[in-house]
Amino acid sequence: MTDTATNAPADVHEDGSPERLAIDTIRTLSMDAVQAANSGHPGTPMALAPVGHTLWTKFLRYDPAQANWPNRDRFVLSVGHASMLLYSLLHLAGVKQPDGAPAVSLDDIKQFRQLSSKTPGHPEYSHTVGVETTTGPLGQGCGNSVGMAIAERWMAARYNKPGFTLFDHDVYALCGDGDMMEGVASEAASLAGHLKLSNLCWIYDSNQISIEGDTDLAFNEDVGKRFEAYGWNVIHVDDANDVAALTKAFEEFRATQDSPTLIIVKSVIGWGSPRAGSEKAHGEALGEENVRLTKEAYGWPTDKNFYVPEGVQEAFESAIASRGVPLREAWEATLQKYRTEHAELAKEVDAIITGALPEGWDADIPTFEADAKGVASRDAGGKVLNAIANKMPWLLGGSADLAPSTKTDIKGEASYEPSNYAGRNFHFGVREHAMGSIAVGMALSGLRSYGSTFLVFLDYMRPPVRLSALMEVGTTWIFTHDSIGVGEDGPTHQPIEMLAMMRATPGLDMFRPGDANEVAAAWRAIVETPRQPAALVLSRQALPTLDRSKYASADGVKQGGYVLADSDGTPDVILIATGSEVGLAIQAHERLLADGVKSRVVSMPSWYRFEKQSDAYKESVLPKAVAARVAIEMAGEIGWDRYVGLAGKTIAMSTFGASAPIAKLADKFGFTVDNVVKVAKEVIAA
């Protein structure tokens, strides 16, 4: 494509209809905002303005003044780089913050991509009201949308009663070629088809353009056929500007009862601009002259920027509010009545909406008796999870085909299947990545979701784990088989760097509890902080359950790190450990005591929490005066220098593991009482 206005199709000029006026307002706001920032993605908002306009004004069940109404339809912009489309829609729809101020004002749009503005480069959940999820990393919005659709079906199955339809919303996701290429979206689509999520509609913007050029360079599969293979209903719209066809497609989606729907919309990126149909319209400002030419082609005033013609905003808001407000009001009336007629269930609904914990939620959490043989922390985790889940029906989740190993099934509960959306045990299949983004989507809809797999497979689902941390969404990640303790499965299955990966992720609270009672304390801490993304790292192998009458209470887990065992006076050496190495540290401690060495053991299940403690507390646990310190962890050593200092030592992994029974590995890599005692004495002597 050449950079001249001659590419503009004949019908680019607006026809004077109110609809077209609104659509071109979205287009020109997007162009102007990107131009003002001299940074951003104008082409997709320009192409998809008719899709956004049709969906929002004619279909979306949404009250602009109550953007958090629980039964609203969800609109997920999986193509997060097209953020100006969403900001334009939020502006024109008159979406309000809780305080009544606009979620996105015209001034906010003028501040596109500036520090602290409401309009960052990619949409950020909780930063801008009306943004349902943070998007940008491709494919994640797709997965999130499946999670939201799953959550809706679950809440409908559990809470809807005759005469009380509390949940019947739909979930729309706007996706691009990139989404269709990402494996996470394939995984999520396969599962959505399997689950027959008829409340889910993906709109696939097929614009034939990728950053490197035409999609024919790398992507010429038959996407529609692929989705049919997944069990989706597939609809084709040949022109994104064909509002009638778009309307018909959304109507067909709404009428489809037994499968999710994919609407494949052919569009022209940067529509109407000199760069129309070119990758140049994707990721940079069009340039002032191109903006002028495009406005001219649209029949738009060229002397005004950020121009919203009179009446456009009001008409848009009215279209969505006239549908959404009565629905929302009726819903509130229904809920009010429901509180009387289904009081117990209503309590659950209210708790889901507010994030409150049910009374007595922790009453059944077991205390584990001292036991030298002990129990694998994954087994303890399963027991504690079940004790809480029993009191908190919206705590639910599953595994990427490893539930018998991760011990995350809720006993006595059904599987979540198309024939039973009230099930609480989720079979995500061998799809860790989709599991992650689905669990995030479920949490965004108010459920306390969890996803589980082996720790090494965190690698397969890093993007949603990161996004949970970035969004501050309280999903719980359960990772078992947490070290070379995996044994015979060998180095491909033995995590080394995964603890460091999570510790390096801002805002993620990772617990690696040392025995069954620390597992219980960790789960307690997780449930008590509903907006805190957390990971629970558990062992495959049995860990001794420590005698808490002899050692400190596991309540210390809340502080992230605590003195578990000590001797009188200032210790000669401090042993710091997490997880399965806590028991080893205790054994070494006892040996050191017998040898006349004053030793202290610090259990440090959560660095994240420990770092948040006061300096005084930290000093009480790790006194500066004691420089002789040994950290013990069956994982990579990176980071431990913070706690052992230049004078201390870390017994950790500096290589990958190996395939062998665990005792042989412990011996090979130095995780033995003998070696810990030896290193402790060396550190003291140094």
Add this chain to the structure above:
Amino acid sequence: MTDTATNAPADVHEDGSPERLAIDTIRTLSMDAVQAANSGHPGTPMALAPVGHTLWTKFLRYDPAQANWPNRDRFVLSVGHASMLLYSLLHLAGVKQPDGAPAVSLDDIKQFRQLSSKTPGHPEYSHTVGVETTTGPLGQGCGNSVGMAIAERWMAARYNKPGFTLFDHDVYALCGDGDMMEGVASEAASLAGHLKLSNLCWIYDSNQISIEGDTDLAFNEDVGKRFEAYGWNVIHVDDANDVAALTKAFEEFRATQDSPTLIIVKSVIGWGSPRAGSEKAHGEALGEENVRLTKEAYGWPTDKNFYVPEGVQEAFESAIASRGVPLREAWEATLQKYRTEHAELAKEVDAIITGALPEGWDADIPTFEADAKGVASRDAGGKVLNAIANKMPWLLGGSADLAPSTKTDIKGEASYEPSNYAGRNFHFGVREHAMGSIAVGMALSGLRSYGSTFLVFLDYMRPPVRLSALMEVGTTWIFTHDSIGVGEDGPTHQPIEMLAMMRATPGLDMFRPGDANEVAAAWRAIVETPRQPAALVLSRQALPTLDRSKYASADGVKQGGYVLADSDGTPDVILIATGSEVGLAIQAHERLLADGVKSRVVSMPSWYRFEKQSDAYKESVLPKAVAARVAIEMAGEIGWDRYVGLAGKTIAMSTFGASAPIAKLADKFGFTVDNVVKVAKEVIAA
């Protein structure tokens, strides 16, 4: 399924044919090895023994005595947990180590999953001769196989000449339900279909069983239809025991000229055992009684373990060697003649085989003049890459649809497309994960491959990056847009934890060069270590090119960290930085000097290399006597304590970033000369 022998189908008993004898040998060796280890996966080898036997004895072009013959057909066991299938095949085929000893002896099989044995839990590349790639993490073998098929097509296109067919091998991958569910395999399959890789054959073991139970729990899509949508030829074999149908399917694959082939084989996991068809046959030993019952059902001696009937090994080896040895010998003769008739190309082929560098490979690497405005390190990276690629045609790769941004195109070279397999610029599409596993596969076939994307999207491709490190395969990962320097795209696109993730990964050499000349030095170090997996981390924004007449030479990059700028005598403070922060450290250094503070700047592009230096060298760079140290890096702070100690400080990111122009972000997060100087003085004063 109940745990009794009554499930055995009528035809379980062997028919006395030599073929069946060999197949049951594979089955019983697998059962016995898992039973002896009391750990492992017996069910899939039992199910797929006929597939392995048919492929190896009738089709695979392979010389057991020359397992590294470059034009051998590749067999990838993507279902790595079924390692006993591969070990049995390697044993029966008589595959030899270079020293003539068996790659896998019967004794090795008896040592299954024991420390240092040749038969670890999952197959490990370079550990066991004949293992083409390390597998276990599902989907990776699929991606690797696409990379191997790509490499074969490229080498054929470049090196085959009339009368000289040096490359015409096929690549087979054995995949399971888990592979089919993993997104990485979907991505790789889509690209393989796009590229019409007719030398690629995936065998999909459709056994309807996953770890959590029947695949109907989570996976009932139409896999065949999906692959047709990708452009694959799909063949169905209804019974894994139907050797005639398997033979026909492989023949059809060999005859297919314009697309990859998927053979969907229905199988029964744990075939013939009391646990046949049950998830219980998947991941644990069958138990002694079940082993006995199964052998009985097969008509196998029940009193012998690890029993290989007379003649079975010899017949198997003869079947494969009688085809493979003449082919390998003819190939060597061809190559010998090729060395005369196509001497220049032959040099390349020899270098690919031996891993040698071409003469003068670094002659064109530019030296960059001092320049205060400077150049983005991604731009410098592109220039250096091109200078090397020009001399080294088998250095090739591409990007996950970001080449215009990562600057990784080789100028003047064509795209790798179905119409031109000689192209060197790869368009992987928005498929980071597949790009990773494909690049590894290409490297396994001898090419110097690279893959590139934004650093934050390392999250999408962690498994192959990890496997490259575990396998010690010299793929180069090029990650640009390496910090909050990304600016307006905001926190979804700004890496924080990615440097730590790579530093925590054993064996991965990550470089974050500080200016254009450090980029050149890093590329030099990477190319000089062909078996060393490496990552090159580059900036989006311009970095000043330092005046090397004033500061130290960039050759110090080879040591990982070096004194870049210094003052006379013992410094008062040491500033340590990487990448874009090196220039900032230099500015702060000059300011400190002006203020009368003796300062040193250490550039530390590779921790991995620095850690390998002698204690004396490390002391010369970071003398213990100087405790006042400041590390500066626009990334998470984890790990820097190792170099700054308890007395130092780190200027780093403790949160995610934000969307804004870079200057605003630098100010907000403290990456300014003023702040570095202030912190340096605080550290000195402390």
